Amino acid sequence: MEVSKPSVCYAVGTLREGGFLTTDEKHYLHLTELGQNVAEKIYERHCFFTKHFISIGVDPETAEADAYRIEHDISAETYEQLKESITKE
Numbered sequence: 001m002e003v004s005k006p007s008v009c010y011a012v013g014t015l016r017e018g019g020f021l022t023t024d025e026k027h028y029l030h031l032t033e034l035g036q037n038v039a040e041k042i043y044e045r046h047c048f049f050t051k052h053f054i055s056i057g058v059d060p061e062t063a064e065a066d067a068y069r070i071e072h073d074i075s076a077e078t079y080e081q082l083k084e085s086i087t088k089e
Contacts (some may be wrong), residue, residue, distance in 0.1 A: 003044060045071040052086060 015021045020035035053063035
């Protein structure tokens with residue numbers, strides 16, 4: 001995945017401190033209920049954007065990459081309004 005070990009350790013530490021995951025004695029990662037909920041919301045956004053970008057003619061690979069960038073940064077309010085306006089059409 002071309003990610004350095006220090007980057008992974010930092011990310012895991014941040015997620016653990018935020019209450020999104022735990023690690024067991026074998027260092028396996030486990031999402032907490034909060035982590036699972038957040039992951040599901042982000043995945044929903046990803047699928048939504050990917051699907052709609054492809055439907056307007058964006059190459060699937062580009063659609064995936066763009067959805068990845070947007071899914072984390074868009075506010076909940078804007079996402080919900082956008083989703084509502086698109087599903088009304």
